[in-house]
Amino acid sequence: MTSRVEMIENRLRNALDPIRLEIVDDSQSHAGHAGALESGGGHFYAMIVSNAFAGKSLVQRHQLVYAALGDLMQSIIHAFSMKVLSPDEFINKEV
Numbered sequence: 001m002t003s004r005v006e007m008i009e010n011r012l013r014n015a016l017d018p019i020r021l022e023i024v025d026d027s028q029s030h031a032g033h034a035g036a037l038e039s040g041g042g043h044f045y046a047m048i049v050s051n052a053f054a055g056k057s058l059v060q061r062h063q064l065v066y067a068a069l070g071d072l073m074q075s076i077i078h079a080f081s082m083k084v085l086s087p088d089e090f091i092n093k094e095v
Contacts, residue, residue, distance in 0.1 A: 004042055004076045008069065012048060015068030019087055020049035041078025047085075054086040 005023050012021060027042035046065075053061045061084040066073060069080065085093070 011068045016050040016052045018048050018050040022047040042076060043079040044077060046082045048082060049085045049087055049090040051087060053084050
């Protein structure tokens with residue numbers, strides 16, 4: 001795990017107490033375009049399952065994630081895509 005992934009993971013764990021968290025650093029796939037790895041910002045994907053998302057709209061869930069990431073969105077993160085689920089949604093999708 002890269003230190004950037006660790007920073008992202010720590011922020012998300014502290015803010016959302018996820019029961020499942022997967023983060024993928026896909027920065028190498030985006031090398032060469034503006035804002036990519038060469039300028040310090042990476043591309044990341046996360047799958048987050050948390051009770052914090054229960055009863056929240058998709059927009060509210062994304063707002064929680066972006067709030068947790070805070071200043072990382074202005075420094076080490078250029079692009080961040082996510083799948084955000086409540087535990088009930090996660091269980092029902094796996095069945």
